[in-house]
Amino acid sequence: MLDLIKIRRDLHQIPEIGLEEFETHAYLMAILHDLTADKAFVDLKTWQTGILVKVNGAAPEKTIGWRTDIDGLPITEETGLPFKSRHDGRMHACGHDMHMTIALGVLEKVLENQPKNTLIFLFQPAEENEAGGMLMYEAGMFEGDFRPDEFYGLHVRPDLKVGDIATNRQTLFAGTCEVKINFKGTGGHAAFPHMANDALIAASYFITQVQTIVSRNVDPIKSAVVTFGSLHTGTTNNVIAETAQLHGTIRTLTKEMNELTQQRLRTIAEGIALSFGLEVEIQLKQGGYLPVENNPELANELMLFFDKQADVNLIEIEPAMTGEDFGYLLSKIPGVMFWLGVETPYALHHPKMSPNETAIAFAVENVAAFLKEKAG
Numbered sequence: 001m002l003d004l005i006k007i008r009r010d011l012h013q014i015p016e017i018g019l020e021e022f023e024t025h026a027y028l029m030a031i032l033h034d035l036t037a038d039k040a041f042v043d044l045k046t047w048q049t050g051i052l053v054k055v056n057g058a059a060p061e062k063t064i065g066w067r068t069d070i071d072g073l074p075i076t077e078e079t080g081l082p083f084k085s086r087h088d089g090r091m092h093a094c095g096h097d098m099h100m101t102i103a104l105g106v107l108e109k110v111l112e113n114q115p116k117n118t119l120i121f122l123f124q125p126a127e128e129n130e131a132g133g134m135l136m137y138e139a140g141m142f143e144g145d146f147r148p149d150e151f152y153g154l155h156v157r158p159d160l161k162v163g164d165i166a167t168n169r170q171t172l173f174a175g176t177c178e179v180k181i182n183f184k185g186t187g188g189h190a191a192f193p194h195m196a197n198d199a200l201i202a203a204s205y206f207i208t209q210v211q212t213i214v215s216r217n218v219d220p221i222k223s224a225v226v227t228f229g230s231l232h233t234g235t236t237n238n239v240i241a242e243t244a245q246l247h248g249t250i251r252t253l254t255k256e257m258n259e260l261t262q263q264r265l266r267t268i269a270e271g272i273a274l275s276f277g278l279e280v281e282i283q284l285k286q287g288g289y290l291p292v293e294n295n296p297e298l299a300n301e302l303m304l305f306f307d308k309q310a311d312v313n314l315i316e317i318e319p320a321m322t323g324e325d326f327g328y329l330l331s332k333i334p335g336v337m338f339w340l341g342v343e344t345p346y347a348l349h350h351p352k353m354s355p356n357e358t359a360i361a362f363a364v365e366n367v368a369a370f371l372k373e374k375a376g
């Protein structure tokens, strides 16, 4: 039987950035080979660092997909855990180590007996940066008998308790758009500002003005988030900065609001550049981060199932402004995503985020029961 706590801790120590999950891939492959070695009804295929495991049903009428993501974040861990990240500047601060462990635990249970229907387990790279789910889809990895008819997945949530499962019958997560802005001016001596063109000042005005998109352009009943998580400019106190690079994200619940926010952001960046006489490059990339739209009928079914489980506290929840490239897969294949409570004081993407590991056994038990019922 798999030692899931050990697996989670092993995976926690080797977080890797999207599409570079080589150690994680090798670790997962070793376990998958052991788990499936004597199972003639299992097929395995890979795409870059991604893995698909197909558990062929004995008399299949449909194919059910379960998805986990496998990448980490560029964050330096501050949990102080004895099994903290061994990779400098990398951390599983979004709980994908928990997601992978749960998927392995569920797979182990599903393999106890060959199911009637087919199950596909997706171990997907690059959820945080390159929309690995979309890349795998576009590469044809879900074609033919690897195409699920229904797709399911979960995401850990720190502010919910272990035992909580939260979802809804509509939009669960926002659509996002990655934003890169590069102001280019003319550097110079701090003492001669009139002979330079300060990119740091332009970036500061931009950062202030861009806040008015949400407060003045977005219908307050609908909503949007504009967050810049990084700004790089300048070198020292007495040199005027020649360039400033900003990296941010837009989050909205609808395509229309995303387009409006993108267009206002572009206008503000171009306006600032014009008024200060600088050049500006603007990159807006939505890629695969479409809103996560739960299929109403399948969500209803899943919610009824979990509501009947003695140890599950089912919560019907409002959408959140988190993003997920599972939104892309759900735009192609109907399915449902839900939140799993992991009860920790620190938010996702916080360097001290440390999920409660008792959520692993709880999730394995309940997700396996759900998939087994679906697969027959």
Ligand SMILES: CC(=O)N[C@@H](CCC[C@H](N)C(=O)O)C(=O)O
Residues within 6 Å of the ligand: 094, 127, 128, 129, 155, 176, 177, 178, 248, 249, 250, 289, 321, 322, 323, 324, 325, 348
């Ligand atoms: C659940 C979660 O935290 N997901 C990430 C997804 C990143 C999307 C994309 N790279 C972006 O920043 O827009 C999130 O930040 O919500």
